[in-house]
Amino acid sequence: MSEQQAESLRERKKRRTRQSIIDVAHALFHDNDYDTTTVEAIAAGAEVSVRTFFRYFANKEEVALAPLDEMGELTLAALRRRPADEPPLTALRAAALDAWTIMSPDGESLRHYTDHLLPIGRASALAGAVQNRIVALADRFALEFVEGDDAGSPQPRTDLHASLAAFAFLAAVQVAVRAWCASDSNDPADLVATALICLDSLVVERNSAHRA
Amino acid sequence: MSEQQAESLRERKKRRTRQSIIDVAHALFHDNDYDTTTVEAIAAGAEVSVRTFFRYFANKEEVALAPLDEMGELTLAALRRRPADEPPLTALRAAALDAWTIMSPDGESLRHYTDHLLPIGRASALAGAVQNRIVALADRFALEFVEGDDAGSPQPRTDLHASLAAFAFLAAVQVAVRAWCASDSNDPADLVATALICLDSLVVERNSAHRA
DNA sequence: GAATATATGGCACGAACTGCCACATGGCAA
DNA sequence: TTGCCATGTGGCAGTTCGTGCCATATATTC
Numbered sequence: 001m002s003e004q005q006a007e008s009l010r011e012r013k014k015r016r017t018r019q020s021i022i023d024v025a026h027a028l029f030h031d032n033d034y035d036t037t038t039v040e041a042i043a044a045g046a047e048v049s050v051r052t053f054f055r056y057f058a059n060k061e062e063v064a065l066a067p068l069d070e071m072g073e074l075t076l077a078a079l080r081r082r083p084a085d086e087p088p089l090t091a092l093r094a095a096a097l098d099a100w101t102i103m104s105p106d107g108e109s110l111r112h113y114t115d116h117l118l119p120i121g122r123a124s125a126l127a128g129a130v131q132n133r134i135v136a137l138a139d140r141f142a143l144e145f146v147e148g149d150d151a152g153s154p155q156p157r158t159d160l161h162a163s164l165a166a167f168a169f170l171a172a173v174q175v176a177v178r179a180w181c182a183s184d185s186n187d188p189a190d191l192v193a194t195a196l197i198c199l200d201s202l203v204v205e206r207n208s209a210h211r212a
Numbered sequence: 213m214s215e216q217q218a219e220s221l222r223e224r225k226k227r228r229t230r231q232s233i234i235d236v237a238h239a240l241f242h243d244n245d246y247d248t249t250t251v252e253a254i255a256a257g258a259e260v261s262v263r264t265f266f267r268y269f270a271n272k273e274e275v276a277l278a279p280l281d282e283m284g285e286l287t288l289a290a291l292r293r294r295p296a297d298e299p300p301l302t303a304l305r306a307a308a309l310d311a312w313t314i315m316s317p318d319g320e321s322l323r324h325y326t327d328h329l330l331p332i333g334r335a336s337a338l339a340g341a342v343q344n345r346i347v348a349l350a351d352r353f354a355l356e357f358v359e360g361d362d363a364g365s366p367q368p369r370t371d372l373h374a375s376l377a378a379f380a381f382l383a384a385v386q387v388a389v390r391a392w393c394a395s396d397s398n399d400p401a402d403l404v405a406t407a408l409i410c411l412d413s414l415v416v417e418r419n420s421a422h423r424a
Numbered sequence: 425g426a427a428t429a430t431a432t433g434g435c436a437c438g439a440a441c442t443g444c445c446a447c448a449t450g451g452c453a454a
Numbered sequence: 455t456t457g458c459c460a461t462g463t464g465g466c467a468g469t470t471c472g473t474g475c476c477a478t479a480t481a482t483t484c
Contacts, residue, residue, distance in 0.1 A: 010450055010461075017462095038439065049464045054441065128340025131347065135339065160391060164410055167383035175375045198376055222430075222481055229431095250470065261433045266472065 018056050021046040025063045026116065034064060034123035061129040067116040068130065072137045075099040079144055088145050088165035093199050096173070100192050114188045121181040134170050141166035172198035230268050233258040237275045238328065246276060246335035273341035279328040280342065284349045287311040291356055300357050300377035305411050308385070312404050326400045333393040346382050353378035384410035 007015075024045035028037040039060055043053040057063045079095035086094070100110055120126055145162035176195035183190070219227075236257035240249040251272055255265040269275045291307035298306070312322055332338055357374035388407035395402070 008451075013450090014462080039441090040439085050440095051442090051465070052463055055462080058441095060440075127347065128344045131343025132340045135343065160387060160406070160410060161413060163387045163390070164384060164413060167387055168380050168414065171379035171383045172376060175372065175379055178375070179372060194372070198372060201373060201376060202380065220482080225481090226431085251472090252470085262471095263434070263473090264432055267431080271472070272470095 017046070017048060017052075021048070021053060021056055022063055022066050026067075026119075029064060029119050029123075034060075034119070035125050061126060064120065064123070064126055065129055065133055067113055068120065068133055071099075071113050072133065076137070076140055076144075079141065088162060089169060089199075089202070091145075092141065092165065092169040093196075096169075096195065096199075097192075100188075100195075110188045110192075114186070114191060117177060117191075118181055118186070121177070134174065138163065138166040138170050141169070168202055169199070172202050229258070229260060229264075233260065233265060233268055234275055234278050238279075238331075241276060241331055241335070246272075246331070247337050273338060276332065276335070276338055277341055277345055279325055280332065280345055283311075283325050284345065288349070288352055288356075291353065300374060301381060301411075301414070303357075304353065304377065304381040305408075308381075308407065308411070309404075312400075312407075322400045322404075326398070326403060329389060329403075330393055330398070333389070346386065350375065350378040350382050353381070380414055381411070384414050 021042060025037070025042045028041060028045065031037075039053055040050055042060075042063070043050045046053070048056075075095055078098040079091060081098070082091040082095055120130065142159070142162040142165070145165065146159055173195055176191065176198045180191040180194050185191075233254065237249070237254045240253060240257065243249075251265055252262055254272075254275070255262045258265070260268075287307055290310040291303060293310070294303040294307055332342065354371070354374040354377070357377065358371055385407055388403065388410045392403040392406050397403075
């Protein structure tokens with residue numbers, strides 16, 4: 001709980017600048033669009049030069065997806081807290097619940113993230129970047145299930161299973177988020193409920209629905 | 213077999229120009245990189261102006277992923293040929309097999325596509341665009357399972373299941389492609405085999421592997 | 425062959441980045 | 455305080471992708 005006791009002036013300033021850029025950017029994204037807001041405008045709003053903006057964020061997408069990244073980190077941290085003998089999908093499902101529900105019993109902290117979901121989902125120019133983050137996150141999830149297994153020897157079979165679980169998990173979450181964005185509701189609880197439906201039906205899918 | 217009997221001079225020319233752009237582009241991507249080859253160079257190679265290039269392809273990604281799109285169309289067509297009462301994942305698995313194996317018994321036509329997979333997979337700048345295509349394709353797959361069900365009324369539950377199956381399927385394929393790209397093999401048959409492993413373990417995943 | 429439709433090329437322009445260099449600011453020691 | 459060094463910042467020129475506009479060339483139709 002008492003982490004950054006000694007934080008130099010420099011670092012404090014950088015953190016404030018970074019946060020300022022994020023805030024200004026998302027405010028502008030909210031007012032206008034992702035596409036129509038220029039980096040120049042963001043930089044101006046945060047009172048830094050364009051050049052400095054690009055020192056804090058490699059590109060415009062990165063500042064837009066900063067909240068998403070935080071969400072991913074939170075889920076990853078929750079996954080690491082799960083017992084080591086849980087099967088992948090079970091662990092991922094539980095970790096997601098931990099990150100979404102238990103970590104924000106009041107629902108406010110969760111809403112802080114879900115508020116960003118719609119603007120991100122609507123910006124079609126961001127879709128590719130979002131998918132990139134998902135893939136990267138899936139790889140990190142998968143790594144949790146294989147590392148330490150047998151001292152570094154490559155295990156294609158285990159790798160496949162781990163990756164598959166991670167990708168399938170994120171696919172389910174993605175489907176849920178999209179359905180939630182498309183629905184009228186903006187209640188985070190509905191998102192969690194939809195996600196659980198998707199996660200659970202991931203396994204029993206085989207002998208259910210038929211084609212039209 | 214006898215389709216475009218009457219194709220105007222104009223259309224023939226356009227098709228040739230388009231194909232020429234694709235060929236030149238992929239040759240350049242192969243020699244250099246995706247990132248380092250400029251649109252200007254592609255246009256010059258295809259003997260068109262840059263402006264004309266952008267009339268044929270909305271952006272540089274599109275010409276790079278043209279083969280991938282064709283592959284998607286082929287799989288979608290195969291899916292439509294499946295019996296209507298198959299469960300989604302079963303139908304998708306079978307459609308993929310049809311598209312990959314039966315449609316190219318000699319293995320050559322399949323290789324024609326797999327040859328493009330590695331360059332695409334290596335170009336990190338393309339990753340986002342690839343993911344976009346996958347999502348778009350998943351949506352079209354999902355549509356096959358819901359449309360006509362009950363005359364247009366929105367059925368969130370069915371939609372969820374259909375989307376989920378489509379996304380999970382493509383996640384499995386993706387994992388297989390990535391594993392195949394990372395492996396030494398460049399034999400299309402290995403890719404198909406890996407994909408089948410992934411698809412099959414998609415369902416029985418729950419009670420198998422444990423975490424490290 | 426004339427009228428019309430469409431494809432093409434060239435140009436100017438905007439926006440995202442990047443490399444380079446000069447300058448300012450914070451940290452640290454004597 | 456003074457001075458030195460590391461690092462953060464701004465400005466500018468330049469590259470690349472991508473678009474709108476208009477003039478011109480090529481195909482199609484009558």
